[in-house]
Every structure is written in structure tokens, then in C-alpha cells.
Amino acid sequence: MMLPAPIELASFGLLAMALLLQCLGLPRSSLLAGTAAIGLAAYCGLLQLLGLLAVVLAGGLSYVVYRFPRPAWTALWLALLLALALHVLPGFDNPLLWQGKLTPDSQPYRLFWSFDKGVAGWLLLLGLHDAPHHGRAWGGTVAAVGVLLLVLVLALAQESGMVAYAPKLPAWLLPWLFANFFLTAMPEEALFRHGLQRWLENRVEPLPALIAASLLFGAAHVAGGWGWVGLATLAGLGYGLVYAAxxxxxxxxxxxxxxxxxxLLLFTYPRPG
Incomplete structure (x- = not known):
């Protein structure tokens, strides 16, 4: 495993700080940290010219959507953020930390730190700052139900043969935890829960909003087959319940x-080979 160079680590650290500050409702501090992260990324080559132009454009649209919300601007902004999150746009040199098979019966896996997906999640949260929300928190009991549902999903995955019991402790666990939280889970939850589920709750009843957002989250995993779509939909319900709570x-x-x-720790990862 190879960690990024120190200046690249600093850039990712500032991006993580920007995400946390935005979640804490401190947009000015978040903007300062995020801007510094982008500047460092451009300086060290994580961000090349086309990538920098895309990030600057997405940042400008985040401001426009926040100050002057219009459907056309919002649609363009979301399309650009999705392109960043899906690694469609050129100009990013995301570092590869590890590649190989975790266990003999698993598919090959590559651990990247994806600056483009992380910055997309941050800009989404920034643009949604103070966005209206008519829903209320459902409380701790609902959060507990969501967590139990996630445990059930893992049990269903094993019983169906979609994963197999394979306990392990990768040497790169800490870098993986950083990437999975800040560069995967945060951007995805910003989109599907704080973006889509919240937006739907302002227009329909909370339960249909939760189900619709979860179905779309499941559909985003269609590359893994219909079984993974079903499991991801149930997992999306679990995450959505925690968010609603x-x-x-x-x-x-x-x-x-x-x-x-x-x-990762208990089953074949990312899936059986």
C-alpha cells in the first residue's frame, strides 16, 4: 500500500474538514477549508486544468443555486456534480492506494481516494445550505429500526449467497475508513438523503419520499445485478430511516x-469472485 504524498494528504484532510464543517452548519469555515483543499490539489497535481475548471464551475453554480434557485440552474448544477461523482470528467489524478484480492474467493478490488467525488459531495452540501425542509425528526426509535434493518440486509446477503463469511483485517483499514466515510458515504448520503429524500418530503408524505429515495439508491447499484439492487434498496431504507430520525x-x-x-471485515469484499 502506498499513501499519497504529504501535500496530497493535506489536500484530502482539508476536504474532509470542509465536509465536517458544512455538516456542523458552519458554511464560511467550510468554504475556507474547501477552497484551500482545491488550491492544494491543483498545486500538487491531483487537480489538473480541466478538473480545476469543472470544480470552479460547479462551485460557481453552488453559489448561484444557493442565492438564486431556479430549476434550470439546479438541473445543470446537479448534472455537473453527478459527472464529478461518477468520475466522468477528466482532469483528476485520484491516487490508487492498493489493488488485489482480499481473499481468494473475492473479486479484485482497488482502493482509490477520489477527490472528484469528495468535492462533489461538499459542493452539494454547500449549495443545499439553508434549503427549506418541512419534515421533522422522527426520533431515536426510528434510528434503531434503521440500524436493525442494516443488520438484516447483511444477514440476507449471506443467506442468499451474495456474500460469504470471510473475516479479515486489511493492513489498509484506516485509509479505507477515511475514503469510505468522506469520499463515498458522505457524498452519497448528501445526494440521496439530504438532497433527494429531503426534496421529496417537501412535496409528498415522508414515507413515500423515503421509499422513492431508497429505490433510486438501489437503482444506482444496477451494475451489480438485480440482487444487489434489492439489497441496496433495503440498505437505503436503513440509511433513510437514520436520516429521517x-x-x-x-x-x-x-x-x-x-x-x-x-x-469489509466479515464477508467477501467487494463481492464473491
């Missing part, structure tokens, strides 16, 4: 991280 995207991301960590 707390109205905190960071707590939904922690539930997402806990689920993925249990998958």
Missing part, C-alpha cells in the same frame, strides 16, 4: 460507513 447527513453517513465496514 436525526435530520443529520453525517449520522446517515456513519450508518453507511458501519454497514460497509461490517461487509
Amino acid at each position: 436525526t435530520r443529520q447527513v453525517a449520522l446517515a453517513a456513519l450508518a453507511h460507513l458501519a454497514f460497509n465496514t461490517a461487509h
